[in-house]
Amino acid sequence: MNIAIVGCGYVGLVTGACLADFGHNVVCIDRDAERIANLTNSKIPIFEPGLEELVATNVGAEQLRFTTDLKAALEDAEVVFIAVGTPRREMDGHADLSHVYGAAREIGKSLRRYCVVVTKSTVPVGTADEIERIITECAPPDGFSVASNPEFLREGAAIRDFKFPDRIVVGASDARARDVMNEVYRPLFINAAPMMFTDRRTAELIKYAANAFLATKITFINEIADLCEAVGADVQSVARGMGLDNRIGTKFLHAGPGYGGSCFPKDTLALVKSGQDQGAPQRIVEAVVQINDQRKRAMARRVIAACGNSVRGKKIGILGLTFKPNTDDIRDAPAIAIVNSLLDAGAKITAYDPHGMAAFKELFPDITYGHDAYQCADGASALVIVTEWEGFRALNLKRIRPTMDEPLIVDLRNIYPPTVVAQHGFRYVSVGRGTKN
Numbered sequence: 309m310n311i312a313i314v315g316c317g318y319v320g321l322v323t324g325a326c327l328a329d330f331g332h333n334v335v336c337i338d339r340d341a342e343r344i345a346n347l348t349n350s351k352i353p354i355f356e357p358g359l360e361e362l363v364a365t366n367v368g369a370e371q372l373r374f375t376t377d378l379k380a381a382l383e384d385a386e387v388v389f390i391a392v393g394t395p396r397r398e399m400d401g402h403a404d405l406s407h408v409y410g411a412a413r414e415i416g417k418s419l420r421r422y423c424v425v426v427t428k429s430t431v432p433v434g435t436a437d438e439i440e441r442i443i444t445e446c447a448p449p450d451g452f453s454v455a456s457n458p459e460f461l462r463e464g465a466a467i468r469d470f471k472f473p474d475r476i477v478v479g480a481s482d483a484r485a486r487d488v489m490n491e492v493y494r495p496l497f498i499n500a501a502p503m504m505f506t507d508r509r510t511a512e513l514i515k516y517a518a519n520a521f522l523a524t525k526i527t528f529i530n531e532i533a534d535l536c537e538a539v540g541a542d543v544q545s546v547a548r549g550m551g552l553d554n555r556i557g558t559k560f561l562h563a564g565p566g567y568g569g570s571c572f573p574k575d576t577l578a579l580v581k582s583g584q585d586q587g588a589p590q591r592i593v594e595a596v597v598q599i600n601d602q603r604k605r606a607m608a609r610r611v612i613a614a615c616g617n618s619v620r621g622k623k624i625g626i627l628g629l630t631f632k633p634n635t636d637d638i639r640d641a642p643a644i645a646i647v648n649s650l651l652d653a654g655a656k657i658t659a660y661d662p663h664g665m666a667a668f669k670e671l672f673p674d675i676t677y678g679h680d681a682y683q684c685a686d687g688a689s690a691l692v693i694v695t696e697w698e699g700f701r702a703l704n705l706k707r708i709r710p711t712m713d714e715p716l717i718v719d720l721r722n723i724y725p726p727t728v729v730a731q732h733g734f735r736y737v738s739v740g741r742g743t744k745n
């Protein structure tokens with residue numbers, strides 16, 4: 309099939325490269341001419357494992373191409389995905405849909421044959437209806453359909469999530485659109501991917517409800533971790549004991565410094581706003597948003613407390629700046645709130661992250677960036693593990709111990725067994741295992 313993707317960001321690029329890899333003929337469109345030029349030479353603007361190779365392979369096979377010319381790209385398109393950003397609107401927390409509606413208008417003016425217009429971006433309930441109104445005003449000659457096809461991609465695992473999804477959700481208002489979407493995803497049927505057809509509004513809400521539930525699950529175990537510290541229980545064992553109940557499941561029950569990223573913070577807030585607007589307040593999600601924001605700041609207080617209630621003039625080593633491993637994305641990362649609070653308390657920060665330092669430097673140009681974990685530990689009063697990168701899981705503790713001013717490790721991701729760290733002569737603070745300090 310001939311497929312067009314508007315938006316060459318994280319979602320658009322992964323979607324386009326995977327659909328091309330299925331054998332579809334894909335063109336990805338973006339306004340940013342420099343980004344398009346780089347992509348045409350298979351230079352990827354984001355770090356996503358496997359994406360650079362997938363793009364290069366499919367550009368080489370002439371299954372995938374990039375352009376700034378939307379009109380030309382739509383000439384023979386049978387499907388066009390809208391995969392532009394829907395960032396949080398700073399003033400009120402609603403999703404900013406200006407890019408989505410702008411793309412819909414341009415598509416409406418460019419369509420010359422029947423086409424299914426699909427929202428892949430995460431959009432509030434009712435957006436597809438508004439897109440239909442916008443395109444109808446442009447009166448494309450051969451008609452069109454609008455469908456909703458939310459993505460469920462995790463950064464760092466996006467290609468696998470696309471090719472082996474737990475489900476494909478399609479909200480469509482007519483049989484013709486359903487037939488076209490079946491054809492788009494037919495190659496996935498070999499992976500036994502269940503395809504679920506709903507109406508558009510239901511599909512749009514499934515995305516928000518799924519993300520908000522995952523964020524709620526994380527926040528639940530984070531609060532249970534606080535209780536574990538108060539009563540001397542072990543949160544990892546509590547999570548395992550809960551998760552062996554297949555109605556609960558073991559995933560997303562890892563206690564930590566709070567969730568970050570480009571989705572959970574934005575989507576939970578957008579759902580809260582939608583609930584308020586629709587007279588159906590989402591009180592649990594309201595609490596999740598508040599608790600998560602407070603938790604990130606509380607983690608800095610935990611470090612300060614572990615340093616004898618003052619970090620003024622002390623060097624603190626920070627390991628991990630991205631919101632999770634295997635990405636370069638620092639959006640809403642816990643490290644941002646933690647570093648801000650520690651700087652406010654007078655600490656001197658040395659930070660290291662395998663892929664997140666370039667982005668972090670734009671926010672914090674004045675802190676020191678190390679070339680590895682050991683440089684962060686050298687002369688530090690505390691070494692704080694904020695993101696659970698593989699490379700932090702087996703540090704040479706014997707080597708680190710004599711280089712630190714104070715032998716203190718604050719492990720916000722519980723990647724070390726407390727006994728092992730203690731055996732190396734460290735004081736060890738983690739999350740939900742033993743007392744806070």
Ligand code: UDX
Pocket residue numbers: 459460461462463464519522526559560561562563564565566567568569570571572631632
């Ligand atoms: C999420 C959803 O998982 C995905 O389905 C959706 O399409 C986009 O949003 P992503 O934001 O990439 O994906 O990352 P995810 O792996 O879900 O982690 C989100 C945040 O939760 C990270 O900050 C992570 O550290 C945190 N997290 C995750 C926990 O603190 N504990 C957990 O058990 C799991």
